Amino acid sequence: MKNAGMSEADWENYALEVLGERGWTPVPGSSIAPGSGERQSWDDLVLAPRLLDALRRLNPDVPGVYLQQAYADIVAPRSNDPISENHRVHDWLVGGYRGITWRRSSAADPPRSKIDN
Numbered sequence: 001m002k003n004a005g006m007s008e009a010d011w012e013n014y015a016l017e018v019l020g021e022r023g024w025t026p027v028p029g030s031s032i033a034p035g036s037g038e039r040q041s042w043d044d045l046v047l048a049p050r051l052l053d054a055l056r057r058l059n060p061d062v063p064g065v066y067l068q069q070a071y072a073d074i075v076a077p078r079s080n081d082p083i084s085e086n087h088r089v090h091d092w093l094v095g096g097y098r099g100i101t102w103r104r105s106s107a108a109d110p111p112r113s114k115i116d117n
Helices: 008-021 048-058 064-075 082-095
Strands: none
Touching (some): 048 064
């Protein structure tokens, strides 16, 4: 009997198509391999330069020192439970990160209380 469902390759192509429609661009593994400047080793789950660039792009008014603090908090695991960690990151992706506060330097500007995406 022939498989009536989609193959793994079909699902991958579909996912890439949907993500592409949302602005995501797939990259070959060699461009993010250790030694490329993207990661130190294959064990690095977070691509630090890309995450920091995204934080800067999404939060152009937030001073860099606060974005560095947010980055450090985001990548620091809170538990050894992968499900809990996935849930924690999912909440940030959906609801925004709200882990730091800061004030604008000008008294005329209202305080900015959270980093949101």
